[in-house]
Amino acid sequence: MSLRHSPVLLALLAAFSLPASANDAVQAACGRCHGADGVAASAGTPHLNGQHAGYLVESMDAFRAKKRPTAVPEHQAGLKPDDLKAAVELYAGSKSARPKQDTNAEKVARGEAIYGDRCASCHLDNGRDFEQEAPFLAGQDLAYINAQNGLFVSGKRKFAPRQDDAYKGLSAADLEAVSHFFASQDQFAAKGSEGKKKKKAR
Numbered sequence: 526m527s528l529r530h531s532p533v534l535l536a537l538l539a540a541f542s543l544p545a546s547a548n549d550a551v552q553a554a555c556g557r558c559h560g561a562d563g564v565a566a567s568a569g570t571p572h573l574n575g576q577h578a579g580y581l582v583e584s585m586d587a588f589r590a591k592k593r594p595t596a597v598p599e600h601q602a603g604l605k606p607d608d609l610k611a612a613v614e615l616y617a618g619s620k621s622a623r624p625k626q627d628t629n630a631e632k633v634a635r636g637e638a639i640y641g642d643r644c645a646s647c648h649l650d651n652g653r654d655f656e657q658e659a660p661f662l663a664g665q666d667l668a669y670i671n672a673q674n675g676l677f678v679s680g681k682r683k684f685a686p687r688q689d690d691a692y693k694g695l696s697a698a699d700l701e702a703v704s705h706f707f708a709s710q711d712q713f714a715a716k717g718s719e720g721k722k723k724k725k726a727r
């Protein structure tokens with residue numbers, strides 16, 4: 526893992542006590558779409574539960590700075606510092622289960638191969654670990670992953686450094702297959718437990 530050791534982030538990760546009103550503010554501004562615990566209720570909205578803190582903070586900064594497209598006014602308005610801390614603590618720490626999604630087995634298999642060649646160096650362990658500040662993607666909402674890939678490819682969302690190389694030459698069908706692969710993954714499976722995971726009743 527390469528968590529950036531910025532003082533801001535370390536301060537965020539450090540234990541802190543927040544007023545209950547901070548959590549109320551988060552629920553009021555964000556809970557409607559991201560759920561009470563970061564598990565989104567509707568397709569196309571990303572799950573935030575279990576996402577790493579650094580990425581949550583960076584995403585909110587990018588929305589506010591208009592470096593990343595969004596049509597959600599709450600993202601552009603942002604949150605007060607205490608409320609942002611509360612949001613990051615709540616979502617990053619949430620172990621709630623994400624809903625199991627309908628994925629296509631052929632696409633998952635095709636996506637797994639592409640993932641191994643193109644994406645695994647940053648989205649480690651099938652999307653359950655990361656390098657280069659990449660977000661966790663295991664178990665992420667399928668429609669959301671597809672939509673973000675569309676934004677990257679069309680240039681509306683900026684690629685991270687070297688992420689664009691990984692997408693070079695991939696067709697829309699290839700990218701859709703990788704989305705199915707990520708969406709099919711168990712978010713909290715133990716490291717290297719893929720074999721066991723397949724046998725486990727779910």
Ligand code: HEC
Pocket residue numbers: 551554555556557558559569570571573580581584585594595596597599600603604612660
């Ligand atoms: C109206 C629904 C809605 C509300 C309210 C909302 N979000 Fe979102 N959120 C979305 C959608 C949809 C996306 C996908 C990107 C986009 O379209 O803006 C998203 C994306 C995000 C992301 C990026 C996730 C990723 O994996 O890249 C973060 C972080 C986030 N929201 C945090 C928040 C926080 C914090 C609040 C409260 C201040 C909030 N959102 C309020 C719908 C919402």
Ligand code: HEC
Pocket residue numbers: 571640643644645646647648657658659660670673674684685686687688691692703704
């Ligand atoms: C060089 C490292 C790197 C490689 C390789 C890479 N990514 Fe990423 N990826 C990132 C980073 C960093 C971000 C965060 C981008 C940002 O918002 O700054 C990201 C973001 C994403 C997102 C947005 C997720 C979200 O929650 O909004 C998706 C989807 C994604 N990558 C898919 C892929 C796929 C598919 C591949 C392989 C074809 C891939 N990435 C290869 C580093 C990488």
